[in-house]
Amino acid sequence: MSEMYANRRTRLREQYSAAGHAAALVSRPANVRYLAGPAPHGAVLLLGRTADLLLCPGPPEDRPTEGRPDEALRVQYLTAGQGDPAVAAADFAAGQGADSLAVEEHHLTVARHREIRSVAPRLRTADLGGAVEQQRVVKDEEEISCLRIGAEIADQALGELLESILVGRTERHLALELERRLVDHGAEGPAFPTSVATGPNSGRRAHRPTDRRVEEGDFLSVCLGATYRGYRCEIGRTFVIGTSPADWQIELYDLVFAAQRAGREALAPGAACRDVDRVTRQVLDAAGYAGGLPSLTGHGVGLEIDEDPQLAPAAMGKLDACVPVTVEPGVHLPGRGGVRIDDTLVVRPEADGGPELLTITTKELLAL
Amino acid sequence: MSEMYANRRTRLREQYSAAGHAAALVSRPANVRYLAGPAPHGAVLLLGRTADLLLCPGPPEDRPTEGRPDEALRVQYLTAGQGDPAVAAADFAAGQGADSLAVEEHHLTVARHREIRSVAPRLRTADLGGAVEQQRVVKDEEEISCLRIGAEIADQALGELLESILVGRTERHLALELERRLVDHGAEGPAFPTSVATGPNSGRRAHRPTDRRVEEGDFLSVCLGATYRGYRCEIGRTFVIGTSPADWQIELYDLVFAAQRAGREALAPGAACRDVDRVTRQVLDAAGYAGGLPSLTGHGVGLEIDEDPQLAPAAMGKLDACVPVTVEPGVHLPGRGGVRIDDTLVVRPEADGGPELLTITTKELLAL
Numbered sequence: 071m072s073e074m075y076a077n078r079r080t081r082l083r084e085q086y087s088a089a090g091h092a093a094a095l096v097s098r099p100a101n102v103r104y105l106a107g108p109a110p111h112g113a114v115l116l117l118g119r120t121a122d123l124l125l126c127p128g129p130p131e132d133r134p135t136e137g138r139p140d141e142a143l144r145v146q147y148l149t150a151g152q153g154d155p156a157v158a159a160a161d162f163a164a165g166q167g168a169d170s171l172a173v174e175e176h177h178l179t180v181a182r183h184r185e186i187r188s189v190a191p192r193l194r195t196a197d198l199g200g201a202v203e204q205q206r207v208v209k210d211e212e213e214i215s216c217l218r219i220g221a222e223i224a225d226q227a228l229g230e231l232l233e234s235i236l237v238g239r240t241e242r243h244l245a246l247e248l249e250r251r252l253v254d255h256g257a258e259g260p261a262f263p264t265s266v267a268t269g270p271n272s273g274r275r276a277h278r279p280t281d282r283r284v285e286e287g288d289f290l291s292v293c294l295g296a297t298y299r300g301y302r303c304e305i306g307r308t309f310v311i312g313t314s315p316a317d318w319q320i321e322l323y324d325l326v327f328a329a330q331r332a333g334r335e336a337l338a339p340g341a342a343c344r345d346v347d348r349v350t351r352q353v354l355d356a357a358g359y360a361g362g363l364p365s366l367t368g369h370g371v372g373l374e375i376d377e378d379p380q381l382a383p384a385a386m387g388k389l390d391a392c393v394p395v396t397v398e399p400g401v402h403l404p405g406r407g408g409v410r411i412d413d414t415l416v417v418r419p420e421a422d423g424g425p426e427l428l429t430i431t432t433k434e435l436l437a438l
Numbered sequence: 439m440s441e442m443y444a445n446r447r448t449r450l451r452e453q454y455s456a457a458g459h460a461a462a463l464v465s466r467p468a469n470v471r472y473l474a475g476p477a478p479h480g481a482v483l484l485l486g487r488t489a490d491l492l493l494c495p496g497p498p499e500d501r502p503t504e505g506r507p508d509e510a511l512r513v514q515y516l517t518a519g520q521g522d523p524a525v526a527a528a529d530f531a532a533g534q535g536a537d538s539l540a541v542e543e544h545h546l547t548v549a550r551h552r553e554i555r556s557v558a559p560r561l562r563t564a565d566l567g568g569a570v571e572q573q574r575v576v577k578d579e580e581e582i583s584c585l586r587i588g589a590e591i592a593d594q595a596l597g598e599l600l601e602s603i604l605v606g607r608t609e610r611h612l613a614l615e616l617e618r619r620l621v622d623h624g625a626e627g628p629a630f631p632t633s634v635a636t637g638p639n640s641g642r643r644a645h646r647p648t649d650r651r652v653e654e655g656d657f658l659s660v661c662l663g664a665t666y667r668g669y670r671c672e673i674g675r676t677f678v679i680g681t682s683p684a685d686w687q688i689e690l691y692d693l694v695f696a697a698q699r700a701g702r703e704a705l706a707p708g709a710a711c712r713d714v715d716r717v718t719r720q721v722l723d724a725a726g727y728a729g730g731l732p733s734l735t736g737h738g739v740g741l742e743i744d745e746d747p748q749l750a751p752a753a754m755g756k757l758d759a760c761v762p763v764t765v766e767p768g769v770h771l772p773g774r775g776g777v778r779i780d781d782t783l784v785v786r787p788e789a790d791g792g793p794e795l796l797t798i799t800t801k802e803l804l805a806l
Contacts, residue, residue, distance in 0.1 A: 128733050149733075173548075175547065175548035175549040175552070176547055176548075176549040176550075177547060178547060178548050179543065179544055179545060179546060179547055179548070180541075180543035180544075180546050180547070180548055180551045180565075181543040181544040181565070182544075183548045184543070197548075197549070242621050243618075243621075246614075246617065246618045246621055249614070250611075250614045250618070253610050253611075253614055365496050365517075
């Protein structure tokens with residue numbers, strides 16, 4: 071494990087050194103975790119020419135965490151009076167004679183940045199940009215294995231829910247029950263707030279559960295995910311409550327299913343992200359659902375639930391092998407409800423069997 | 439309600455106008471909520487000389503929320519291509535002829551700030567600082583009433599847990615059950631991740647629940663809170679499992695109880711925050727627990743669980759009436775466990791009966 075973290079840091083070091091910087095300060099939590107392992111909340115990582123330092127706020131007691139950072143790292147806990155770890159890191163880098171420091175300008179606030187400059191006025195700061203996020207896009211098999219286990223956990227939790235009685239229960243309760251089952255099956259927690267949407271709420275992206283109860287004839291859409299060793303996956307399904315779905319429900323379901331399948335089938339190394347979005351969206355557009363469509367039809371997952379790449383009309387770039395993404399089109403008809411179908415898949419070359427589906431719960435329209 | 443939001447905005451407007459700014463951009467989520475009501479995730483509020491504008495990312499469908507923003511506000515949803523609401527707000531302000539814009543430099547990232555400057559190069563930006571956070575410190579009775587209901591909910595959830603069988607159950611399960619009960623009793627959700635700590639874990643601040651099971655003879659410390667209409671409260675208690683606590687457990691409990699009582703009794707309008715911390719900490723110090731004490735012994739609560747003021751050795755400032763704070767000393771003995779006792783109280787003048795205790799679960803040492 072330690073070697074893996076060291077390799078990741080070496081790749082980053084090569085990058086910022088090539089850009090002429092003596093040191094880099096990584097502050098975005100998921101990036102710190104990627105390079106240093108599980109670290110206390112608020113920790114920052116300082117990469118120097120040679121030695122690396124993890125600076126953590128407060129005494130160890132105050133900042134518990136699951137797991138421990140990479141043992142090869144020097145770890146320093148600040149005492150209460152020592153302030154912001156990012157500022158302390160810049161001070162340390164300046165003390166070591168560094169003349170330039172690359173920082174994550176998309177994460178550091180203006181106020182922290184100013185404090186860094188006042189503590190270390192001779193240290194030139196530059197933008198590290200999304201260098202670590204870029205490195206995180208393509209996953210190794212260790213990371214994919216965490217996502218795969220997380221997906222299995224989510225499939226299990228969802229499967230158990232489907233065997234229970236649903237009519238009369240509220241969205242809130244169903245969401246809580248799913249989250250309990252995720253943890254039962256070994257998740258660290260939900261990967262994001264579990265969404266359960268019934269009747270007119272169904273099909274809405276990231277719907278927050280309400281006190282509405284499941285009724286006969288409802289669409290029920292559910293979106294959940296497990297966090298396993300820090301990695302977050304996502305699955306979304308829509309069901310119909312009662313013995314016989316209405317015609318409009320079957321039609322809408324078939325349409326979203328067709329759109330989602332088109333997206334899944336378009337996943338391949340070298341495929342443009344916008345093309346995957348387009349083939350998904352086209353199916354819905356052609357049926358007259360152009361308006362009100364979500365701004366994206368899928369996104370990367372990993373240490374965060376919403377990572378690069380985005381599958382969206384304006385997305386740049388192409389997919390690589392070993393990139394896990396969601397494919398999650400949906401249609402919501404105001405006042406009536408709708409359908410969302412959401413899988414997590416890993417992009418794989420044709421020779422390896424094509425996209426690997428991690429979330430394997432059936433996508434048949436189940437009447438519950 | 440709308441008048442309340444308008445009054446808050448007027449107070450802020452007076453402040454930044456007096457500092458010579460034409461407009462202010464509020465981006466920190468809790469501050470947006472305070473001034474605009476429930477708003478979609480990522481929304482920012484632009485206050486002009488007269489009209490105010492709430493800018494929300496993505497189409498409404500993409501960004502559901504609980505409740506609606508203040509109806510008096512003009513609300514604008516950005517389409518996918520329109521980018522960052524903060525940047526759009528600055529562009530709008532410049533278009534309206536504003537020459538200076540106060541921004542929250544402690545929340546805006548360096549990258550967003552740069553984008554604002556490039557979109558509106560003639561707009562001078564300045565630091566709004568913690569103006570909204572300052573305004574949020576003293577609560578009105580409406581806000582306190584939300585905290586009071588939240589505290590009742592947390593008391594109920596905790597009370598029910600104590601009636602159930604605890605031995606053999608894991609920290610994770612107990613935490614999930616508490617969170618389910620919070621929602622059962624009307625909370626929007628937990629105010630922060632519920633902490634359940636058993637045996638050697640007990641007494642650790644913000645301990646994350648593990649798979650350790652409750653055993654006979656354990657200390658069990660629990661910390662939870664409810665979110666009610668956006669407001670977050672906190673309660674922490676420590677219990678002993680089994681019929682007869684050990685002598686060291688009784689002694690440690692009495693000590694932390696005495697420290698916590700000293701802190702509670704020191705809460706009064708005009709009391710220095712550091713003095714409240716000092717009287718609490720002194721009790722523990724005097725018994726030889728100077729090392730390993732947490733960096734603070736209490737903090738404000740409200741729309742966030744960790745607000746100003748801080749009750750800490752280096753804290754500046756004095757308490758005002760109608761400021762809700764926690765008092766939460768604890769001692770953790772590595773390898774053995776420990777005790778935390780945590781209440782949410784509202785600072786009130788002597789004439790009104792002194793500090794108002796919101797979390798009323800007993801602080802006797804219960805043997806469960």
